[in-house]
Amino acid sequence: QKEVEQNSGPLSVPEGAIASLNCTYSDRGSQSFFWYRQYSGKSPELIMFIYSNGDKEDGRFTAQLNKASQYVSLLIRDSQPSDSATYLCAVNYDMRFGAGTRLTVKP
Amino acid sequence: EPEVTQTPSHQVTQMGQEVILRCVPISNHLYFYWYRQILGQKVEFLVSFYNNEISEKSEIFDDQFSVERPDGSNFTLKIRSTKLEDSAMYFCASLGFQETQYFGPGTRLLVL
Numbered sequence: 001q002k003e004v005e006q007n008s009g010p011l012s013v014p015e016g017a018i019a020s021l022n023c024t025y026s027d028r029g030s031q032s033f034f035w036y037r038q039y040s041g042k043s044p045e046l047i048m049f050i051y052s053n054g055d056k057e058d059g060r061f062t063a064q065l066n067k068a069s070q071y072v073s074l075l076i077r078d079s080q081p082s083d084s085a086t087y088l089c090a091v092n093y094d095m096r097f098g099a100g101t102r103l104t105v106k107p
Numbered sequence: 108e109p110e111v112t113q114t115p116s117h118q119v120t121q122m123g124q125e126v127i128l129r130c131v132p133i134s135n136h137l138y139f140y141w142y143r144q145i146l147g148q149k150v151e152f153l154v155s156f157y158n159n160e161i162s163e164k165s166e167i168f169d170d171q172f173s174v175e176r177p178d179g180s181n182f183t184l185k186i187r188s189t190k191l192e193d194s195a196m197y198f199c200a201s202l203g204f205q206e207t208q209y210f211g212p213g214t215r216l217l218v219l
Contacts (some may be wrong), residue, residue: 043210
């Protein structure tokens with residue numbers, strides 16, 4: 001059984017802080033990792049994907065992958081209230097999703 | 108901005124009825140997916156479709172479900188005999204060469 005685990009939260013951070021979201025996966029052969037954002041009642045929206053160990057940065061977002069430890073994380077710098085959403089981790093192109101972490105950024 | 112479209116946005120049906128959910132993926136995309144999300148729960152993979160055939164399916168995708176790409180543009184999910192537990196939001200998604208998967212807005216299905 002391929003599992004993707006996330007802390008469901010809620011995670012609350014003040015505006016301007018760094019939000020750190022984590023995800024672990026069970027399938028050691030996984031190659032592709034994705035972070036999605038989902039606002040309530042809306043469809044998931046891709047934020048970033050990462051394939052290689054290390055960090056990948058895109059604006060205020062940084063994805064970090066450690067295949068040896070089987071985890072992938074998402075850092076959101078300078079968090080804004082508009083970042084308040086559920087963040088979904090997905091693994092591979094069959095998109096096994098984690099349950100999501102609900103993030104609240106307080107003004 | 109390319110987009111995936113889905114129809115209908117909402118559907119209410121009686122238990123035991125057949126429903127067909129429709130999706131129009133982005134035109135030059137090759138991989139297509141169906142997911143569902145029961146209210147308050149995680150997004151669940153149902154099936155992926157490539158080159159006019161199913162490439163992978165989850166344990167949820169049993170004989171009650173089928174997918175089709177009837178005319179080169181539409182991508183449909185059929186549920187033959189709906190059950191109460193099929194009530195969920197159903198998302199279609201498509202994937203192109205640039206590794207970006209686009210989700211449609213979803214169809215909210217309610218089985219009574």
